[in-house]
Amino acid sequence: MAGIMDKILTDGNMTRTPYSVCGMYKGYYVTVHMNQGFLLRINYKLAENMDLNSFKNRAYGVMNQLRVAEKKVSATNVVDHVIEVRLMPASLAKNTIAMIDSVTNHLIGFLQAEGANTGCQLCGAEYDVNSYEVNGAPHFLCSTCARQSMNQMEAERQSKLSVKSNLPLGIIGALIGSLLGAVLWVAIYQGGYIAGIAGIAIFMGAMKGYSILGKNVDRKGVVVCIIITIIMIFLANEFAIRLAVYLAAKEQHLHMSFEEINRKWSRFMSDSEFKGAYIKDLCVGYILAAITLFGTAKQAFRNAGGSYSMKRM
Ligand SMILES: [Zn+2]
Incomplete structure (x- = not known):
């Protein structure tokens, strides 16, 4: 299955490991992580005047269509700055690759039509965003959110140890x-x-x-x-x-x-x-x-x- 990571989203500027792919793909921060199938994340940042709730409704509409079209889409989620889709592998690797590419392109088409930009997964900030590997999974975060996440995990570790x-x-x-x-x-x-x-x-x-x-x-x-x-x-x-x-x-x-x-x-x-x-x-x-x-x-x-x-x- 690991070979799949070399063959998906090939027209983006991606960083690849045997278990993950992340990078700027068609103007959006995209990550794919192998974990109970494949977890696809696309970070978005709405224009100031856009209503988040109505955007989420439209996003869920698009993803429900995807779930009908692609039987292997097992879960979808829209949170404030990221769209998440979980996909199960198809029986043939080439079909899995085609499916991940197609779902990603479909969602990016939707985000482009919405006029959305991309940014930090947690706060949407468009500057100073880098990719981090957090507990083995790739995330695009701004430096402030990265620092906060690190502090939070350290605080949790300390409280567990105490x-x-x-x-x-x-x-x-x-x-x-x-x-x-x-x-x-x-x-x-x-x-x-x-x-x-x-x-x-x-x-x-x-x-x-x-x-x-x-x-x-x-x-x-x-x-x-x-x-x-x-x-x-x-x-x-x-x-x-x-x-x-x-x-x-x-x-x-x-x-x-x-x-x-x-x-x-x-x-x-x-x-x-x-x-x-x-x-x-x-x-x-x-x-x-x-x-x-x-x-x-x-x-x-x-x-x-x-x-x-x-x-x-
Ligand atoms: Zn941030």
Whole structure:
């Protein structure tokens, strides 16, 4: 998909990265960022005597037509100085490229007909505007708004770092929350599946529980939730297998109580075939959970520290 970024909006003066394109295109600041499809932004600045609300109504009218014409347009938004359109990729790259070009040109045609200029995405200022990469996404901002955005993100980071969580209560919350995900794990296992999604449910439950009782999920909170998730996956898998053995025994009318199965568990585990299956299920569970959890946990850790990035492109 990354190759698409080299082939869209080729008649503009654009700066390209594998995930974004930004630049002056036909007289307007345009950015495209790959994020759940493609997010297209066109900055506009209305003439002084123009009424913003009636402009927005006309803009939504044009975008509704676009949504009918282009099935892949999934969301549209008009805010004070920027028009935003989210597009889903078409099955063929060349169709995606043609669609992004066509939607951009259509909207620029509309802005030209409205006599709109271009400027800063936040305040509309037409001078001293530069492109910035903020948390990986391109934005055209004037230097005042860029400074303010930076200060605001720094203030948020400081306030996040200053709120310390209550660790003992947080751990209790995380344990309770993770149990809900563990129940899901056991339920899915009884259906004959091992699902990474249940690992996410355990982690998210732990995070939610930690935030409720521990007041705030800081970095140590995220670490606690990751550790609890790893332990809880083991326990959920263990319980799920014992339950499966119990249910299988019951089906064959062997009259073994769950308690009896637990007592004789070491005897089950001494069977090498059974032990092999047990270890295989546990490994598959951990691998699937690791795959699905990696991005989520990484993002949670970054959010907890309030980390941000902003640089001139
Ligand atoms: Zn500005």
